[in-house]
Structures are given as structure tokens and as C-alpha cells.
Amino acid sequence: MNKIDFAVILLFYCVNKAHLQELENNHDWDVLIFTQQWPETVCKEWVHHNPSHTCKMPKKDDSWSIHGIWPTKLGTLGPSFCNRTWFFDPEEIRPIETDLINVWTNIEEGTEIYSFWAHEWTKHGTCAAVLEPLSSQFKYFSKGLNFFQQYDMSVVLAQAGIVPDNDKEYKLIDIYNAVKNKLKVNPSIQCRIEDGRTFLVEIRICFDKKLNLTSCDGIKHRKLNRQVPIITNCDSTSGILYPHNEKPPNKLYVELYKLVTWLQWFTL
Ligand SMILES: *[C@@H]1O[C@H](CO)[C@@H](O)[C@H](O)[C@H]1NC(C)=O
Ligand SMILES: *[C@@H]1O[C@H](CO)[C@@H](O)[C@H](O)[C@H]1NC(C)=O
Numbered sequence: 001m002n003k004i005d006f007a008v009i010l011l012f013y014c015v016n017k018a019h020l021q022e023l024e025n026n027h028d029w030d031v032l033i034f035t036q037q038w039p040e041t042v043c044k045e046w047v048h049h050n051p052s053h054t055c056k057m058p059k060k061d062d063s064w065s066i067h068g069i070w071p072t073k074l075g076t077l078g079p080s081f082c083n084r085t086w087f088f089d090p091e092e093i094r095p096i097e098t099d100l101i102n103v104w105t106n107i108e109e110g111t112e113i114y115s116f117w118a119h120e121w122t123k124h125g126t127c128a129a130v131l132e133p134l135s136s137q138f139k140y141f142s143k144g145l146n147f148f149q150q151y152d153m154s155v156v157l158a159q160a161g162i163v164p165d166n167d168k169e170y171k172l173i174d175i176y177n178a179v180k181n182k183l184k185v186n187p188s189i190q191c192r193i194e195d196g197r198t199f200l201v202e203i204r205i206c207f208d209k210k211l212n213l214t215s216c217d218g219i220k221h222r223k224l225n226r227q228v229p230i231i232t233n234c235d236s237t238s239g240i241l242y243p244h245n246e247k248p249p250n251k252l253y254v255e256l257y258k259l260v261t262w263l264q265w266f267t268l
């Protein structure tokens with residue numbers, strides 16, 4: 001290698017390194033994405049990873065649950081992990097813990113008790129915390145509960161006649177319009193494919209830095225369906241399933257049922 005080559009490579013390396021550093025340190029963002037997820041679909045994915053997995057469902061039947069509040073710079077993903085030494089502290093959220101369990105549910109049962117909230121806090125919360133109304137763990141998680149109360153997707157969708165149903169297939173445009181007509185902003189609709197069928201998994205709505213609703217236009221997606229003029233990864237040509245959340249059967253009932261059938265057999 002001659003000196004020029006070496007210098008070019010070194011220069012390239014430095015520029016690249018500086019660029020990465022800049023990305024690391026740039027914690028600037030434009031909007032907050034508030035994401036609600038459909039527990040039944042999240043559960044399907046979790047069990048798909050490993051059939052021995054079980055799910056924890058939100059307290060209320062057929063309820064959406066919170067995924068997170070994600071500060072986002074338009075046209076890119078993140079920022080994330082804005083302060084790697086600001087750890088999740090369960091004591092901070094203790095006063096609202098029951099509410100969080102009920103509606104900000106860690107569906108992936110068997111994972112460490114606080115792992116879901118700790119992840120949301122360290123990845124997203126530490127970046128959201130530059131805003132005064134989100135500047136602590138208590139405030140960040142309380143705001144999630146508050147958004148959920150105001151913009152519960154069960155309520156928003158039901159007003160357009162979109163309700164959980166194990167067989168019915170909904171059209172992407174109808175789900176999208178239900179949210180758009182009610183909230184007057186453009187949401188993002190996310191689907192998952194399981195066993196060749198398309199399931200609704202997430203509805204994301206966006207807020208500006210005053211915490212007012214704003215359209216999600218310009219947010220980046222890993223996978224985007226460019227066939228339709230809406231923000232989605234769903235296949236607009238296939239029907240979308242929105243099945244009931246099924247609580248795992250209560251073990252006691254299963255045992256009782258077995259006992260009763262056994263007794264019936266015995267006495268007949
Ligand atoms: C990161 O968080 C810790 C703990 O709250 C805090 O003491 C520190 O000042 C924060 N660092 C920055 C750069 O904000
Ligand atoms: C935005 O939020 C502020 C404070 O929460 C409120 O006073 C204002 O009316 C809102 N603006 C719009 C356009 O909704």
C-alpha cells in the first residue's frame with residue numbers, strides 16, 4: 001500500500017467515524033409516535049417464536065395495550081438510548097404500577113417482570129425526557145396511560161363499526177379511515193403475517209412537541225407498502241383480521257372440567 005492509498009483510507013475512516021459519532025450524539029427529534037398494539041397478534045408472534053411461550057393479556061377483554069411513546073426524527077428511525085446511564089427504576093412508577101400492568105402489559109409472559117418497561121424507558125423515554133411533561137419515568141409512563149385513555153383504539157375503531165371478530169376480514173382503508181376521521185390526523189397502521197394470514201398489530205398516532213395530535217406523515221418505516229398513499233406495512237389487497245383477545249383458559253377450570261367429565265363417566 002502506498003502512502004496516498006493509506007492517507008485516503010485513513011481520511012475515509014475518520015470522516016466515517018465522525019459521522020457515526022454525530023449520529024450517536026444527535027438526539028434531536030420532531031414527533032412522538034404513540035403506539036398501541038393488539039395483544040392477540042403480539043401473542044401469536046411470541047408463541048410463533050417458541051411454542052412453549054405463553055402470553056399475559058391486558059386486564060380488560062378485547063382491549064388494546066400500550067407499546068410505547070417513541071420520539072422520532074422525520075425521515076429516520078430514532079433517536080434512541082439518549083442516556084445509557086439513566087436506568088429504569090421500578091420505585092418511580094410504583095404509584096401507577098397496577099394501571100401499567102393492566103394496559104401497558106408485557107404480553108411476552110416469562111420475560112423478566114420489568115423488562116418491557118425498562119426497554120421502553122431506556123430506548124425511548126430517555127430521549128423523550130427533554131420535554132418537561134415527559135422529564136421523568138413517572139411522567140413518561142403516566143403520559144402513556146393518559147394518551148391511552150384519550151385515544152383508546154377500541155373506542156376509535158368501534159365508532160366506525162370495526163370490532164374484534166375471529167372470522168371477519170377488514171379492509172385496510174376502512175381501518176385507516178376510522179382513525180383518520182375520528183382524530184383528524186394521519187395514523188400509521190401496522191400488520192403482521194402469521195400462517196399466511198394478515199393480522200392487525202399496531203396503530204400509531206403522532207404528537208408534536210406541544211403534545212398535540214399531528215399527522216404521522218414523514219415518519220420512517222423499516223417496511224413500507226408503497227402501493228397505497230397511506231403509512232402502512234399492510235398488504236392492501238388482503239383482508240385484515242382483528243380477532244378477539246383470548247385469555248388463556250384458567251387452569252383451575254380445566255381441572256374441574258376434567259373431574260366433572262370423569263365423574264360423569266363413573267356414574268353413568
Ligand atoms: C443521564 O442520566 C443520569 C441519571 O439520571 C444523570 O445524572 C445524567 O446527568 C444524565 N446525563 C445526561 C448527559 O443527561
Ligand atoms: C396545542 O396544545 C396547547 C397546549 O396543550 C393548546 O393550548 C393548544 O390549543 C393546542 N393547539 C391546537 C392547534 O390544538
